[in-house]
Amino acid sequence: MQRPLPQGIEYLIEQFDAFAANRSASRRLPVMLLKRDPAPPGTAQASTGRTVILGYRERLREEDLGRAVDLVPHALIEDGDAAPGDAMPGAGPGAVDDRHIALLDAIVEQLEATMPPGVGELRLPRFHTCRAALDVPVGAGSTAAKRRRLRDELYLQLMLRRPLLGTLARLAGATGDNFLVHIWLSLFQLLVVGLPRRVYGLWLSRRRSLRWVGSRRPQGANFLRMALTITPSGTARGNHALIQRMLLMALLNDLSRAAAPSRLWIYRVRRRWPFVLLLPEVGEEGTPVRQLLDTYADIVRTEPPAPLMVLGALKGEPPSYAQTVPADLRSVTGLADRVHSLYTRGSSSAVYVVPLSASDDDGPADRWVETNPKVAVRANGWGDYVRAVAAPVVVFALVSGGLYFVEHDTEAPPSCHKVSTGEIVGVTDGRECHLGVPGRDDELFALEAVAAEQNDDAVTSGRPYRTVVFFAPLTAEPGDSTPVSIQSLRGALAAQKQVNGREGDVVQIRLLIANAGKYFAYGSHNGQQPDVAREIIDRKDRDKIAAVVGITQSRPSSFAAIGEISAASIPVIGNSVTGSRMVDERAPSYYFQVSPSNDRIAEVMAEFAAYSEQIGELTTVKDGGRTAVMVYDPDDEFFSSDLQRKFSEHYKGGKVVTVPYYENRNGQIVSEVARDVCAEIRTSGGFILYAGRSGEMPELFDALQASADCRKADGKPVAVFSESTAAKYMQDPQDMLKEHSVLKPFYVMLNNSTGTESPDSPYSEFTVRFRSVFKDGSVPEGNAAGAYDALRVASEVINSVYAQYKTPQNSSAPFQPTDVYARLSNPGVQNFSGASGLLSLDSRHKYPPNKAVYVLESHMDKSVTTLMACGLLPDQPPGLNNPATWGRPGKTRPCPST
Numbered sequence: 001m002q003r004p005l006p007q008g009i010e011y012l013i014e015q016f017d018a019f020a021a022n023r024s025a026s027r028r029l030p031v032m033l034l035k036r037d038p039a040p041p042g043t044a045q046a047s048t049g050r051t052v053i054l055g056y057r058e059r060l061r062e063e064d065l066g067r068a069v070d071l072v073p074h075a076l077i078e079d080g081d082a083a084p085g086d087a088m089p090g091a092g093p094g095a096v097d098d099r100h101i102a103l104l105d106a107i108v109e110q111l112e113a114t115m116p117p118g119v120g121e122l123r124l125p126r127f128h129t130c131r132a133a134l135d136v137p138v139g140a141g142s143t144a145a146k147r148r149r150l151r152d153e154l155y156l157q158l159m160l161r162r163p164l165l166g167t168l169a170r171l172a173g174a175t176g177d178n179f180l181v182h183i184w185l186s187l188f189q190l191l192v193v194g195l196p197r198r199v200y201g202l203w204l205s206r207r208r209s210l211r212w213v214g215s216r217r218p219q220g221a222n223f224l225r226m227a228l229t230i231t232p233s234g235t236a237r238g239n240h241a242l243i244q245r246m247l248l249m250a251l252l253n254d255l256s257r258a259a260a261p262s263r264l265w266i267y268r269v270r271r272r273w274p275f276v277l278l279l280p281e282v283g284e285e286g287t288p289v290r291q292l293l294d295t296y297a298d299i300v301r302t303e304p305p306a307p308l309m310v311l312g313a314l315k316g317e318p319p320s321y322a323q324t325v326p327a328d329l330r331s332v333t334g335l336a337d338r339v340h341s342l343y344t345r346g347s348s349s350a351v352y353v354v355p356l357s358a359s360d361d362d363g364p365a366d367r368w369v370e371t372n373p374k375v376a377v378r379a380n381g382w383g384d385y386v387r388a389v390a391a392p393v394v395v396f397a398l399v400s401g402g403l404y405f406v407e408h409d410t411e412a413p414p415s416c417h418k419v420s421t422g423e424i425v426g427v428t429d430g431r432e433c434h435l436g437v438p439g440r441d442d443e444l445f446a447l448e449a450v451a452a453e454q455n456d457d458a459v460t461s462g463r464p465y466r467t468v469v470f471f472a473p474l475t476a477e478p479g480d481s482t483p484v485s486i487q488s489l490r491g492a493l494a495a496q497k498q499v500n501g502r503e504g505d506v507v508q509i510r511l512l513i514a515n516a517g518k519y520f521a522y523g524s525h526n527g528q529q530p531d532v533a534r535e536i537i538d539r540k541d542r543d544k545i546a547a548v549v550g551i552t553q554s555r556p557s558s559f560a561a562i563g564e565i566s567a568a569s570i571p572v573i574g575n576s577v578t579g580s581r582m583v584d585e586r587a588p589s590y591y592f593q594v595s596p597s598n599d600r601i602a603e604v605m606a607e608f609a610a611y612s613e614q615i616g617e618l619t620t621v622k623d624g625g626r627t628a629v630m631v632y633d634p635d636d637e638f639f640s641s642d643l644q645r646k647f648s649e650h651y652k653g654g655k656v657v658t659v660p661y662y663e664n665r666n667g668q669i670v671s672e673v674a675r676d677v678c679a680e681i682r683t684s685g686g687f688i689l690y691a692g693r694s695g696e697m698p699e700l701f702d703a704l705q706a707s708a709d710c711r712k713a714d715g716k717p718v719a720v721f722s723e724s725t726a727a728k729y730m731q732d733p734q735d736m737l738k739e740h741s742v743l744k745p746f747y748v749m750l751n752n753s754t755g756t757e758s759p760d761s762p763y764s765e766f767t768v769r770f771r772s773v774f775k776d777g778s779v780p781e782g783n784a785a786g787a788y789d790a791l792r793v794a795s796e797v798i799n800s801v802y803a804q805y806k807t808p809q810n811s812s813a814p815f816q817p818t819d820v821y822a823r824l825s826n827p828g829v830q831n832f833s834g835a836s837g838l839l840s841l842d843s844r845h846k847y848p849p850n851k852a853v854y855v856l857e858s859h860m861d862k863s864v865t866t867l868m869a870c871g872l873l874p875d876q877p878p879g880l881n882n883p884a885t886w887g888r889p890g891k892t893r894p895c896p897s898t
Contacts, residue, residue: 625654
């Protein structure tokens, strides 16, 4: 590395080395861009971010007997590598090459060339297949003829990559001297060339891992049809951004498979590193390397983590999507510690700017680099072969020993899996396996026991039954707050008890519990980890699954899980899901929800914040209105950022100032966030509008209570208005108010959770049903009410389908989830009186129009006051404006109506 080094660089390199030698199994490694500010006037810097990245390449290899040996597969790419190369062998004169393709070619060539000794060859079948399609001239003719020509050319390229296929083809091409030999050679050619080529064509057409080519929709058309659009004469061949995205996605998929080959290979234990991509100079917008980074950042935002570690150096201004890792002047290792946190805890942003010290090293960094010249990777050994051989031997022994018991135990194996976070994810009926960790998830254990008992009653009732899956994040890591989905599961169990207890020919509901893990991390296809959505799909026929309910969170990962289930033609009914993206035109077709979208909620929140007397008493009018200090997560596009945008659009009561508060922290210190929030409150005299996740609320509330800046001169508390409120605060509002005396909370709820009872009210019916199942004092709040309604809607539709299909000869009435979806789409459910409001769902209304939204206030005596109730309430007759107004008598205002 160029000397003198930046001061403290050794701590950063130490972190880079640790993760370059041993990748994280389930975390995405964010891109780190180094940036060094100019030196003070009169001094010169020999070392820059560029020289650090160039020098880091030397740490990824070592000299052995005069030759360089690579330790970690890597590629170093600059703008100059984007010069188009030669056309691929066999490409016609119309073949097109450009800088986007050339850059990916350079990366692949270097990764293949730098595979360390003893770890096997790097195979990239998806990339090379997509890459070859770009240069295949398919000529004129019908679409079917073009597809056949494309298939044949791609098979020729495959034979070049697979020598055995090529050798067999050459043998089949030999000629014989007599008729019989010629016949045998023709048959041989059919078997070793014609048949494999045909099978290869079917693989290209049907393989799900390639069907996304030419489209960002996972359920796109087959590969051959879409690949025709990217051939030299194809309609999409000139779309450079699409081509680069396609090739990069193919490469990332291949790298994920290459990093974790079969357990029967020694290569699996030897490939513990990620692949490393070095970008010595990330220039301005429009430069080749910058465009590559833009594409990569967009892909990793929504796709499963790939084993790729990207390190770069920034030249000029950072991209708009990049975040800066804040330096910590109080500690020499503070910056490196925050980088370590981003690598280990996961991050919401894909790209971070790491500022290097402007001061030169005075000795320690240089000595550290000299004594630690390379990445310390795991050494290969003979024990690797023992592991590979031992695995099939152990499997064979277990299979052989278990054959005796096959006749006696035909039940499917449990589908609960412990993952790297310590959580247990998967699917259970409450009895077959447990999703809770003893001593950590006691509430979940208790709910599994309730489900097991109620499921036994449903299956043994003598009446027909169907299975509904409650699918949501039900666990968290140690120290996290209880997920609100636990309360939703209580609501679903209360609904199961209610619908199964009805008289008459009613289809019983068996409830499976599916845990997607914290952040919905294991909800869908994500590389090598459990795919809970796939487990639900695999059990569809065996368990008579008719629908899925729950979800409870608006996230890219929950959206992907819904998409996976929807693709299997299983309807999904969400509750407590409010993000606009979940129900816009991109939403999966089989998805519905009983909750309103953020646009509806923000409309009601803006009305209450601007005109309520309660918030008015705790704020000071400045600049003509009440200032909303919005606490939100800019990276949380599906929920927090969405709510921030919607509220700002609707709020007419004053200014909106924002304070970022990241769910993944990203090195952020919560006490500093609280200090910023309190400073804005003191300056503006406004109130806090909390638009963050419920799980992050307790830590911020504690920090606000501890901050002296939040103690107002007039002695009044600070008003806090939230949509998503922590589960423990709703269960024990007295404790929350006692522990946070400087705050006065108001919160949005999707049912009237006052706990009061009145005759013929759906609120009261829900409250009674809930407390008949849960006698432990759990509060029947809005999340539980939403799940209660979601399962009852599913039951209502299931019974309608059952009535349509049953006959005197067949009371079991076989029907599929597609029938449930068809019924839910048309005629759907209309003016269904639910615990959370009047619900209407059909193909035109994937979420209820003019949904009931409430604003509540809790008190020290655990009572709850309803301050605002607008929309189609369950105890009002159907209509478009019930009630029409809100507020106390004499001071009412019109309810927002959509």
